[in-house]
Amino acid sequence: MDYSYFINTHSSRRRPAITRELTKKHYNAPKGAISLAEGMPNEMTFPFENINVNLKDGSTFSISGPELGASLQYIPxxxxxxxxxxxxxxxxxxxxxxNWDKREVLVTSGSQDGISRSIEMCISEGDAMLVQEPFYAxxxxxxxxxxxxxxxxxxxEYGMIPEVFVRVLENWKVKCDENNALRMPKLLYINPTASNPTGTTMSLERRKEIYSICCKYNILILEDDPYYFLNFSDKLTPSFLALDTEGRVLRFDSFSKVLCPGLRIGWLTGPKQLVQNVELHIQSSYLHSSTLSQVITYNLLNNWGFEKLLDHMSSVREYYKGRRDLTLAAMDEHLTGLCEWTVPDGGMFVWIKVKGISDVYDMLMTRGEKKLITFVPGHCFMSDPAAACNFIRASYSKAAPQQIEQAMKLLAELIREEKDLINKKLENFT
Known part of the structure; x- marks a missing residue:
């Protein structure tokens, strides 16, 4: 593949910073090598003696000595x-x-950082961009x-619809043929597993179809998958990365949903040329992601091993599955007849369609506040956020079970009051 096609003019001008490259060499230098090149502070000046971490499972680890010095220092x-x-x-x-040998991995400050820099690497002002509808705000x-x-x-319910995908591309192609100022889209942003906000997991058949279409139209896939291990089904669906025979997937992973978001540990996997370009972007901004967070995460993974990490992810998955079920029970009790929804396949959200109300924004953002309940209006997740929208995203991740039940009860009251308000306006108008 010609990856230069996907890199915009601004990003193509980036070049490695010599000081950053020397830092990389410092970490790979042979024993006994002497360097007066790096502008690193001396670890002897750091005020920290050790860091002790106690985990809920009773295990512990300590960061001290040279490892502590490294965890507080500049890194590649x-x-x-x-x-x-x-x-x-x-x-x-x-x-x-x-084709693993043709790929590279880069640590980012959460997956959002990787997504942002990848888009900025590829998109120019006015370009067309493909997104699933609705999509992550x-x-x-x-x-x-x-x-x-x-x-x-x-x-x-099975994810992005391939027939619609092709129709959108072909319609846009006609416009490009008619107007030389328009260009075919280079990027598809997709959140395939327990997507935010709908909770939908794309089927394997759909993934294969979508991937095939992207190959035909030369589209790069931005696979944002932070809920991959929070899929409530018994079997994980293979990722786009696992299907990527051509090298057209940039995958964004994160420990935010399964360990904790405060560590800000994410990573980008993709073709070497593209990942290296993102690395150059980070070089020119914040140099590297938090070293201490990376060392803590490394020690956790090293102590646990992959099997224990999977066990932990399983317990997190069951936790949210239980919360989903109690949320759906509360919705069945209070919202039946007022709303429609599908059962989330995973993640932390349920996507609710309000019946009989064309736009929920003022209802939620103005009148909902008076009831002391907060939901996200669906406008935030639409390609045209100014258009009327009757969808609501509800999160079941953090509120207490009794609060969730009370919120659904109050939402039902709010919807009924909104319908009464609409009917009164219609009566006055007629």
Missing amino acids: TQGYPQLLQKLKEWTLFSHNPP GTEAVLKSFKPKLLAIEQD
């Missing part, structure tokens, strides 16, 4: 070498992507400044 932009190796092993263990925030033409692909 790509990541703390020991953690980087663990993440490569984990990615191989989890996805076993083809954090991606829309990145795209907004580029003023892109968002080409939205409808989803059903």
Whole structure:
């Protein structure tokens, strides 16, 4: 593949920073090598003696001595070498992507960081961009400044609909033929497992169809998959990375949903040329992701091993599955007849369609506040956030069970009051 096609003019001008490259060499230098090149502070000046971590399972680990010094020091932009190796092993263990030798891994400050920089690497102002509809609001925030033409692909209970995908591409192709200023889209953003906000997991058949379409139209797939291990089904669906025979997937992973978000540990896996370009972007901004967070994560993975990590992920998955079930029970009790919804396949959200109300924004953001309940209006996840929308995203991850039940009861009251308000306006109008 010609990856230069996907890299915009601004990003193509990036070059490695000599000081950052010297830092990389410092970590790989042979024993006995002397360097007066790095502008690193001396570890003797750091005020920290040791860091002790106590885990809920009773296990502990301590960071001290040279490891503590390294955890508080500058590191190569790509990541703390020991953690980087663990993440490569984990990615191989989890996805076993083809042509592994042609791929690279980069530690990012959460997956949002990788998504943002990958979009900024590829998109130019006014470009067309393919997104699933609805799609993660954090991606829309990145795209907004580029003023892109968002080409939205409808989803059903099995994920993005291939026939709609092709129709959207062909319709846009006609417009490009008629207007030389328009270009075919280069990127597809997709959140395939327990997607935010719908909770839908794309089937394997759909993934294969979508991948085939992207190959035909030369589209790069941005696979944002933070809920991959929070899929409530008994069997994990192979990722786009696992299907990627051509090298057109940039995959974004994160420990935010299964360990904790405060560590800000994410990683990007993809073709070497593209990952290295993202690395250059990070070099010019914040140098590298938090070293201390990376060392803590490495020690955790090293102590647990992959099997115990999977056990932990399983317990997290069961926790959220239980919360989903009690949320659905509360919705059955209070929202039946007022709303429609599908059962989330995983993750932390349920996507609710309100019947008989064309737009829920004012209802939620103004009148909902008076009832002391907060939901996210569906507008935040749409390609056209200004259009009327009757969807609501409800999160069941954090509120207490009794609070969830009370919130659904109050939402039902709010919807009924909104319908009464609409009917009164209609009566006054007639």
